[in-house]
Amino acid sequence: MTLPTPAPAPATSASPSARLGIGLDVGGTKIAGGVVTENGEIVHRLRVSTPPGADADTTVEVLRDLVDRLRDRHPEVAAVGAGAPGMVRWPEGHIEYAPNNAYRGLALRRRLAEATGLPTVVDNDANAAAWAETCFGKGKGRDNVIVLTVGTGIGGGLVLGGALYRGQTGLGGEVGHIIVNPVDGHECGCGAVGCLEAEASGTALRRMGRQAAEREPDGPIATLAAGTELTGEIVHQAARQGDPTAVDLFDRLGTWLGVGIASLVNVFEPELVIIGGGLVQTGDLLLGPARTAYGRYAFARDLRPLPPITTAALGNEAGIVGTAALALAAAHDAGHDAGLERP
Amino acid sequence: MTLPTPAPAPATSASPSARLGIGLDVGGTKIAGGVVTENGEIVHRLRVSTPPGADADTTVEVLRDLVDRLRDRHPEVAAVGAGAPGMVRWPEGHIEYAPNNAYRGLALRRRLAEATGLPTVVDNDANAAAWAETCFGKGKGRDNVIVLTVGTGIGGGLVLGGALYRGQTGLGGEVGHIIVNPVDGHECGCGAVGCLEAEASGTALRRMGRQAAEREPDGPIATLAAGTELTGEIVHQAARQGDPTAVDLFDRLGTWLGVGIASLVNVFEPELVIIGGGLVQTGDLLLGPARTAYGRYAFARDLRPLPPITTAALGNEAGIVGTAALALAAAHDAGHDAGLERP
Incomplete structure (x- = not known):
């Protein structure tokens, strides 16, 4: 499988003590990812086009590749969060239906957790953005x-x-x-x-x-x-x-x-x-x-x-920041249902 | 002041171990009160007409009298809850406005607590009824x-x-x-x-x-x-x-x-x-x-x-049952803001 080329993005470095999470924003036309500090600061960004008609397997593959590349830069990331539009069951992170994506019934949380070995949460993208705005905006x-x-x-x-x-x-x-x-x-x-x-x-x-x-x-x-x-x-x-x-x-x-x-x-x-x-x-x-x-x-x-x-104070990147914040909170609680704690 | 005559109501007795609360339902035409067990059972009832045009003082007086008479029968009651239609601030129990009552800006929670010496909560009557239906219905x-x-x-x-x-x-x-x-x-x-x-x-x-x-x-x-x-x-x-x-x-x-x-x-x-x-x-x-x-x-x-x-399973008395349940939970928590625990 040939992965789409990521848009170039400048990297900055986080303070060494900060806990880091990865946030992923899975859209119909692009997928954005970032390494985010617990203060909501994005320290590294990547972006790829969503492969047209991408099914569940392809989507998981693209996300895994993004996570791998983000972890290459920041191996200490503690958790992964992904946000997607559509109907997402919580806390299962099961995407029933995404209006602008080809996949249906994607158990994204389980599959991302298996693919990355990291504590993972998956939520509706609008929820994640709202959470980011409430935590940091x-x-x-x-x-x-x-x-x-x-x-x-x-x-x-x-x-x-x-x-x-x-x-x-x-x-x-x-x-x-x-x-x-x-x-x-x-x-x-x-x-x-x-x-x-x-x-x-x-x-x-x-x-x-x-x-x-x-x-x-x-x-x-x-x-x-x-x-x-x-x-x-x-x-x-x-x-x-x-x-x-x-x-x-x-x-x-x-x-x-x-x-x-x-x-x-x-x-x-x-x-x-x-x-x-x-x-x-x-x-x-x-x-x-x-x-x-x-x-x-x-x-x-x-x-x-x-x-x-x-x-809103946060722009397009609220989804990345919010999913990372939800993931860090859930990893911190070491319990999946408790991913609601504010940083 | 002459208090309206209460409607006669039969009394039953509670099991001696049950914690008891008083619930009050302050309506525009009548005020109902009851002694309620922590299982949502009403063991004693009283009802009076709302004195026409009753101001804040008169209303508090009527409620105090109701509570006194209910405590005569069940001296062990642990808390009082009152529900009223309209805009009620929580947890203050301050009734800003009640569409069918003459009083305005009535600090009912404080005044009832002073008048009865019991832990007191005051909520919107519809909230109280919804709580009763959720706890017991x-x-x-x-x-x-x-x-x-x-x-x-x-x-x-x-x-x-x-x-x-x-x-x-x-x-x-x-x-x-x-x-x-x-x-x-x-x-x-x-x-x-x-x-x-x-x-x-x-x-x-x-x-x-x-x-x-x-x-x-x-x-x-x-x-x-x-x-x-x-x-x-x-x-x-x-x-x-x-x-x-x-x-x-x-x-x-x-x-x-x-x-x-x-x-x-x-x-x-x-x-x-x-x-x-x-x-x-x-x-x-x-x-x-x-x-x-x-x-x-x-x-x-x-x-x-x-x-x-x-x-709904509960009828007209949901308000009494719900306010008593809220009051008992708050008294149990010995904290006013925490009056949300389910029995």
Whole structure:
């Protein structure tokens, strides 16, 4: 088997006393890995493309190779964590289903542990990112935090009472699949109608952008998209140029996001709501209307200061940092079910 | 001050070794109290009417008198718990706001502890009832349970990881205030639009019944309501007689309930969803369409058995049983914040 060539990445060295873990982020198009200190600092990075159509065996092989190469640089790593999108059973680390990967029913935790000989955890990637944000980002020192990752889809994680809450078998915490618009909502990738993800994600923005371009074939969105694929970024560009149609689309997107945040806050009463993911870079275009709707739909909004909404501090590497942190905690506890301790 | 006359209640005796707690359920129209064993058995009951317009002092006085009379019969009681509807800070037991009571900002836990000299806890009544159902009812032995109480409003509680989850200050767990219908929903008592409570409660059923009676002034609902107030019970009667309009109202109510349950299950992945409250007595009229909608809106519904929906085992006295259980656990731990241990 020929492994894809890794992207070059600079290496730095960790302080000799720090415990090190490996974090792996298994995506549909790329797989990223890193050696991470217990303070959440990445000291070495590698990245490979996900082999197209990679089945379970190929995926495990790629991950093993990544781990081997990371350990060559840092032989003292104490544990491995991997995060993957989709349905991941916890604590088994069994990936039932990953929407953007070919494998199904992959017992990744067991297979990675066998392949590497290291204590291993495998979690949903959004959980891992939320954990990283709570340990090392804006949620540091907080016990109750909701993290929403707004990108192509909407993922996220729930930190309740100082620990990740995953539900009975790891399928909970699907904050993108609370139902906000069952009446005239859109079909979600999950098959239901009106999920938050179907109304407030990058996919929803692109869908609305396409419709707007059809309605206004000479408008800024259609003009910017001429000869190329209409993306959320094009809608963003049009909005930044002041196109009222594009700004209105962000209003609608943000309003749905705010309704979803209100619904979650009414149930969880967290200290803080952290929004990450690609769409956060659109700033107040998205977050302005989100905050307005949040203020309108939140319970007891006149009787208390509402938990604030803030943007994530960690970027794309939150998944690597979070899985490494979960792995180090689990290895430290020397018990698999206890991988919830904060560093 | 003249105290209202208590309703007569038969007394039974507890096994001498059992630890006993007092549970109090502070409602808008009546206040119920009971001496409860650590197995959730009520061995003595009292009930008084809530004095109309009772302020904080009067309310505390009524509760103190109830506790005194219960202790006369069972001097060995070890702790007192009180549950009240509305916004209750935990662990402070400070009632910020109770929609059906006149008092505001009542530091009930402190005042009851001072008045009785006993270890005291005060919680939201729906939390207490959910705890009772988890300790002694259908949720026994389960770690992750959602309880929804469908009556005039929709309350409930979240048992996550074996403990009541209340949010950062006790204002979480408002399962009746997830937003299910922001597009063309109704204004909720909380001021927001489209809360589950505004669409799927007894109040929603009555509202829909009134509208149906206006549309069909000679129909069964209007006929049954002639000369009396139109209530949810009248709609229930019409539905039992086979009136398609009334059955359709239950379909709509149940569908909203199912959407709400799906939304909660997608986030919490509990082992079990328990439905209590007055409307549960309408059986499959409500729960049939609720189960159908739940199956349609639940995440990953084709990839796993969904957590089942069941009806509550405990009735009206769940509040008394739950507050007593919380109080005994807190007294046992001799720490106020730790009142979460299951008996």
